Amino acid sequence: MARLRHEAHVAxxxxxxxxxxxxxARDLSGALTQEQIxxxxxxxxxxxxxxxxxxxxxxxxxxxxxxxxxASAMDPSLARWAMEHGQMAGRGTDTLAASNALYxxxxxxxxxxxxxxxxxxxxxxxDVPEEQRLLQACASQIALALERVHFVEIAQHTQVAxxxxxxxxxxxxAVSHDLRTPLTSILGAADVAQRHAESxxxxxxxRQIQRQALSMQQLVDxxxxxxxxxxxxxxxxxxxxxVEEVIGSALRHLRDRxxxxxxxxxxxxGMPLVRLDAVLMxxxxxxxxxxxxxxxxxxxxxxxxxxxxxxxxxxxxxDGGPGLPPHVNPQELFEPFKRGVVESSVSGIGxxxxxxxxxxxxxxxxxxxxxxxxxxxxxxxxxxxxxxxxLLEDLPGDMAPDAPPEVVGPxxx
Numbered sequence: 001m002a003r004l005r006h007e008a009h010v011a012x013x014x015x016x017x018x019x020x021x022x023x024x025a026r027d028l029s030g031a032l033t034q035e036q037i038x039x040x041x042x043x044x045x046x047x048x049x050x051x052x053x054x055x056x057x058x059x060x061x062x063x064x065x066x067x068x069x070x071a072s073a074m075d076p077s078l079a080r081w082a083m084e085h086g087q088m089a090g091r092g093t094d095t096l097a098a099s100n101a102l103y104x105x106x107x108x109x110x111x112x113x114x115x116x117x118x119x120x121x122x123x124x125x126x127d128v129p130e131e132q133r134l135l136q137a138c139a140s141q142i143a144l145a146l147e148r149v150h151f152v153e154i155a156q157h158t159q160v161a162x163x164x165x166x167x168x169x170x171x172x173x174a175v176s177h178d179l180r181t182p183l184t185s186i187l188g189a190a191d192v193a194q195r196h197a198e199s200x201x202x203x204x205x206x207r208q209i210q211r212q213a214l215s216m217q218q219l220v221d222x223x224x225x226x227x228x229x230x231x232x233x234x235x236x237x238x239x240x241x242x243v244e245e246v247i248g249s250a251l252r253h254l255r256d257r258x259x260x261x262x263x264x265x266x267x268x269x270g271m272p273l274v275r276l277d278a279v280l281m282x283x284x285x286x287x288x289x290x291x292x293x294x295x296x297x298x299x300x301x302x303x304x305x306x307x308x309x310x311x312x313x314x315x316x317x318x319d320g321g322p323g324l325p326p327h328v329n330p331q332e333l334f335e336p337f338k339r340g341v342v343e344s345s346v347s348g349i350g351x352x353x354x355x356x357x358x359x360x361x362x363x364x365x366x367x368x369x370x371x372x373x374x375x376x377x378x379x380x381x382x383x384x385x386x387x388x389x390x391l392l393e394d395l396p397g398d399m400a401p402d403a404p405p406e407v408v409g410p411x412x413x
Contacts, residue, residue, distance in 0.1 A: 240274070
């Protein structure tokens with residue numbers, strides 16, 4: 001009879017444990033937030049093990065914080081030890097066994113998610129191996145639920161960020177298209193007015209209108225290009241080009257803004273052909289030169305150099321401006337809408353360098369920036385991997401490697 005009662009008790013206990021674990025798993029599966037998981041975990045564990053229960057979860061700085069609703073008195077240092085070592089600590093263990101509570105790390109597949117703390121009214125119940133396994137199983141279920149909602153929150157934040165980025169790109173594209181039409185009209189009217197200007201004062205005013213309109217057109221072009229890149233990535237039309245031709249094309253694009261600037265170019269003898277998208281790479285150089293023009297005083301040279309090094313093309317654009325502010329992280333200059341000086345009389349919204357880096361990275365290269373040595377000034381260095389050039393007879397007849405760029409304004413080599 002005693003044996004039958006014992007077997008019945010064992011069966012009942014087994015059923016109790018299985019039922020408790022099943023209810024915990026069911027309730028946790030419906031939890032949508034960390035707060036809901038905490039409430040379910042504390043309520044279930046305290047009831048199943050007849051204990052005061054508490055939880056410590058990591059905050060944004062990875063510091064364990066006691067969550068509201070915890071009933072047990074807790075030792076943060078002991079909880080941190082359990083978390084860092086992935087082992088139980090406290091009462092009934094080999095680590096600070098004199099503690100009144102048991103600290104159970106919540107171990108999920110990716111990382112630890114916190115610590116469960118139990119202050120049992122009958123500590124001897126955990127002498128039963130089945131109870132220990134039940135506790136470990138409950139801790140695993142809680143850890144998995146916490147990890148699940150963590151990644152759900154990340155996915156939701158990412159989705160919100162993507163939607164915000166999509167809306168911003170749509171707005172950029174729409175605004176840019178709306179600006180392009182009146183800008184084209186302004187430039188056309190200014191061109192006509194320049195041809196018919198009768199006085200020096202009028203001519204100067206017309207040229208000022210042209211310069212400002214061209215600057216605005218450059219901004220609009222960058223806005224449109226950024227919107228296209230965000231929507232569809234960078235699609236390269238790569239062909240073999242002489243480097244000097246790409247540089248010359250960029251200088252021609254800016255000829256109306258260069259009369260007051262001295263541009264010095266330096267090319268390493270015997271520069272190889274480079275396989276690139278000439279239109280996009282011209283935009284990169286235009287953006288870098290435009291940036292240099294803004295910060296370089298009149299009469300101070302802007303330097304454009306090209307050379308090869310370790311299988312790479314190195315293109316540098318160096319201005320004669322004040323250099324990088326000491327508080328600025330150089331890499332932040334390539335982030336959208338970031339500027340070296342937020343409040344500045346220098347025009348721009350912080351897209352030119354972002355666009356330039358993305359185009360260069362699509363070519364397998366990158367752009368770095370540093371203060372010029374010797375200063376003052378700032379130098380941007382483009383690095384693009386070189387490929388083995390084609391045979392000369394395979395090139396179109398008008399693509400001569402030694403063709404010099406067109407001279408623009410007070411431009412010297």
